Amino acid sequence: MKEMPMPKVSVIIPCYKVEKYLRRCLDSVLAQTFADWEALCIDDGSPDKCGAILDEYAKCDGRFKVIHQENQGLSMARNNGKNLAQGEYIYFLDSDDAIHPQLLEVAYGLAQKHNAELVNFEYYSENKEKFITKYVDPNKVKFKITSNPLFQVKRKEKYRIHFNVWTKLYKKKLLDGIDFIPKIHFEDFPHTYAVLSRRPRTVITPAKFYYYSVNDESISNAKGNPQQILDYHTGIKSVYEIYKTPEFEKELSFLKREFIPGILKQQLGRCRRADSANQPLMFKEFAKELMDLDSKGLLSWRGHKLTRYWTYKKLIKGTYEL
Secondary structure (H helix, E strand, O other), X not given: OOOOOOOOXXXXXXXXOOHXXXXXXXXXXXXXXXXXXXXXXXXXXXXXXXXXXXXXHHHHXXXXXXXXXXXXXXXXXXXXHHHHOOOOEEEEOOOOXXXXXXXXXXXXXXXXXXXXXXXXXXXXXXXXXXXXXXXXXXXXXXXXXXXXXXXXXXXOOOOOOOOOOOOEXXXXXXXXXXXXXXXXXXXXXXXXXXXXXOOOOEEEEEEEEEEEOOOOOOHHHOOOOHHHHHHHHHHHHHHHHXXXXXXXXXXXXXXXXXXXXXXXXXXXXXXXXXXXXXXXXXXXXXXHXXXXXXXXXXXXXXXXXXXXXXXXXXXHHOOOOO
């Protein structure tokens, strides 16, 4: 019996309580103009009809491969999918979102043409703009090539690297030894900075190929609680452990100026929006994190709005009033 050739791209789709969105996601994969893919759909013990929907699609198209597992969380679902992937490239797709019909065609084409290990693109946000599926001429897609993409993580950069994983196509070998941290929220950013530390040859395009949907039950929209602050801290410490060596002196200085201010702003906002029961506990954990960052030399006024910076200093001193 002749062996089937390995797919060019493995699309990894973790699924948990996304019955409302799942068909749209899977249909967007089926609609791809690039046909040489496999979709590894990880049913992470979802209590709704996700498992049945995935089995339905797999029965109709053998490129869909379903893995049913007990609930292990998003990080492990992605890790398990990556370990099973056969493709030369890997793409992580969130099951409550969707992709442009030409995403794989254009991203894979850019990777091949420019011998890239990483391709980064932009996205539409459901609550800010209308999704557009207009045909894109692959030969007219604007792009930038870099061998140190970390320095493109700038908030106002046209050719920008985002912290999330679903705006990227990865060479599978690039991800060797890099896993998502299990059992934490906000697992994308430490994974992305671990990848960028390898200084992969990267193509960045401002073209939008991802459709991000606002899901009220998603991790990013979960009610504020102290564990979120602890998980942010875990991610930041993971990034610091990679970049603290002399080899990454310039990169660490850049992260201190560009990465730390943004992520602390997010945490402060979560603390302030938390309910009365969780808010004091969240601020307590946040103060501990700030003290740790300060001790590592990662907290300075540069890059921060001064009013926020003084809030951090008050939290460290214990003089901030809720």
